Amino acid sequence: MPEDKPLTGNMRPDGQALDREAYERAGGYQGLRKALTGMTRAAVIEEVKASNLRGRGGAGFSTGLKWSFVPETVPHPRYVVANGDEMEPGTFKDRLLVERDPHQLVEGMILAGYATGADTGYVFLRGEYKLGAQRVAQAIAEAYGAGYLGKDILHSGYSFELYLHLSAGRYMCGEETGMLNALEGKRANPRAKPPFPPVSGLFGMPTTINNVETLCNVPHIIRNGAAWFRGLSRSKDGGTKLYGASGKVKRPGLWELPMGTTIREILEEHAGGMRDGLRLRGLLPGGASTDFLTGEHLDTPMDFSEVQKAGSRLGTGTMIILDDQTCPVGMVSNLEHFFAQESCGWCTPCWSGLGWVERILRAMEEGRGQPGDMEKLAFQTRFWGSGHTFCALAPGAAEPLQSALKYFRADFEQHINEKRCPWK
Amino acid sequence: MLTPEERAEIEAEFPHYPNRKAVCIDAMKIVQKHRGWLSDDSLKDIGELLGMSAADLDGVATFYNLLFRRPVGRHVIYLCDSVSCWIMGSDRQCSHLTKRLGVAAGETTADGRFTLLPVVCLGACDHAPVMMVDDDTHPDLTPEQIDRILERYP
Structure with a gap:
């Protein structure tokens, strides 16, 4: 395995998935063997804690700490769920992992199950990932066949069942309690918290939910150790990260790089810089629900704390690039349309405010902007803030809008004053 | 009435979940795959197997954009x-x-x-x-x- 790319270094260049034998030849299931034959649950959790692995779904919570929230004494059955509902606009990293190395995810889930004392796991995959679904289903079947899943795995006494759930759509399914409701066959509204899932989750039982990329790191941490994993990174957060870039760069794509690689290196070296004749205007560092950054932030290392210091969030680490020939108001209008459409309708700031903002932005784009719109937009971003809603959808929707009002204020005002979109 | 094929595919999901209601999204996707969309009669058919009312199923189906309650093209x-x-x-x-x-x-x-x-x-x-x-x-x-x-x- 290329030492510096544990997640993607073993993937086949022809686009096919690694099957079980190929995965094993690359060191696969050795971490599981090591854990089940020589490590207690607590030791697995300690190793993951010490690795500084932080959640790759966007929130960046310590994975080891999250696992430790399922106490020894809580009842069974317990569950682990892989969040593969990759619907954050601009994000395309988990697709690669499930399509090309599904056993890596399966092994990560068994290890998460062992660490949290879980009996059953679900891979929750978005419905559109048909190829990923086939390949994960195949990997699960192969893992059962080899005795990595089912009763008494590797004669350790530990048993774990793993199932694939292919979703029926909607962004809300990616919110972890919305996902639990979807798995229970309900509408995917979020739940009021507390209780949190480690105490009362799926079917009311203790549940741990981790992003696909997070889980895929775990087999490597157990096999090679926490110190090795920390050493992959250029930052305090351990490991590598799948970074991506989309928009009008020369080479849009996805790259596994050390955590803490700068925006400049990703954008200029890997994405090849902006297309000829275009200049960088801004970027969303980690999906639709992160604040804009601009050219002045290019030397920011892409890790959780540094991107936060720059005024945004690492999010999913897949950047969306805004160029100077694309209308920033149009881009924000597209984003807020998405959030308004995907609101589940439970919280007033979300269902009411998002729809209102969507209409204001569309009106601006169509030359019907009004004096006072800027104040209305700014008010809404505060109204959607954390603590006013049951989940992170509206707070996430506030991020690109509030930062666009800061960095692209003159563009918004031009739309209102000239009663037109200057880019049309 | 569910066809034997639809019924078998839905029943194959039963062991994956602790109760039948949890199977309803899978069940609706299976029936939609065979029939193209989910009519009121389709929901009744599924409901009989899962012990749910068609109204319950409608409440779930209308949340999800990949479940169709109206006919779609081929x-x-x-x-x-x-x-x-x-x-x-x-x-x-x-x-x-x-x-x-x-x-x-x-x-x-x-x-x-x-x-x-x-x-x-x-x-x-x-x-x-x-x-x-x-x-x-x-x-x-x-x-x-x-x-x-x-x-x-x-």
Whole structure:
């Protein structure tokens, strides 16, 4: 395995998935063997804690700490769920992992199950990932066949069942309690918290939910150790990260790089810089629900704390690039349309405010902007803030809008004053 | 009435969940796969097997954009309308499709061949603009390519 790319270094260049034998030849299931034959649950959790692995779904919570929230004494059955509902606009990293190395995810889930004392796991995959679904289903079947899943795995006494759930759509399914409701066959509204899932989750039982990329790191941490994993990174957060870039760069794509690689290196070296004749205007560092950054932030290392210091969030680490020939108001209008459409309708700031903002932005784009719109937009971003809603959808929707009002204020005002979109 | 095939596929999901209600989304996807969409009668059929009312199932189905409570065409086109595709000019692909098919987004062609649905980010943003037709993802779209792709779905 290329030492510096544990997640993607073993993937086949022809686009096919690694099957079980190929995965094993690359060191696969050795971490599981090591854990089940020589490590207690607590030791697995300690190793993951010490690795500084932080959640790759966007929130960046310590994975080891999250696992430790399922106490020894809580009842069974317990569950682990892989969040593969990759619907954050601009994000395309988990697709690669499930399509090309599904056993890596399966092994990560068994290890998460062992660490949290879980009996059953679900891979929750978005419905559109048909190829990923086939390949994960195949990997699960192969893992059962080899005795990595089912009763008494590797004669350790530990048993774990793993199932694939292919979703029926909607962004809300990616919110972890919305996902639990979807798995229970309900509408995917979020739940009021507390209780949190480690105490009362799926079917009311203790549940741990981790992003696909997070889980895929775990087999490597157990096999090679926490110190090795920390050493992959250029930052305090351990490991590598799948970074991506989309928009009008020369080479849009996805790259596994050390955590803490700068925006400049990703954008200029890997994405090849902006297309000829275009200049960088801004970027969303980690999906639709992160604040804009601009050219002045290019030397920011892409890790959780540094991107936060720059005024945004690492999010999913897949950047969306805004160029100077694309209308920033149009881009924000597209984003807020998405959030308004995907609101589940439970919280007033979300269902009411998002729809209102969507209409204001569309009106601006169509030359019907009004004096006072800027104040209305700014008010809404505060109204959607954390603590006013049951989940992170509206707070996430506030991020690109509030930062666009800061960095692209003159563009918004031009739309209102000239009663037109200057880019049309 | 569920066909024996539909029933067998749904029952194969039962061991994966602790109760039958939890199977309902899988069950509706299975029946939709065979019948194209979920009529009131389809919901009744599923409800009988799962011990749920058609109204319960309707409440669940209407949350999810991949469950259809109205008839759709033989092929469903899912055109990404999210941010990366928008930056890469998906508006052009959308107007090309609506013109060529003679329908607005959300509608079905008169011959029942295609339904055109806007959909959120398909997770292939490095190949924007992107659409899916049925189960297949089509990257790096241009209007000319769209024409060629559509020919493959009679």
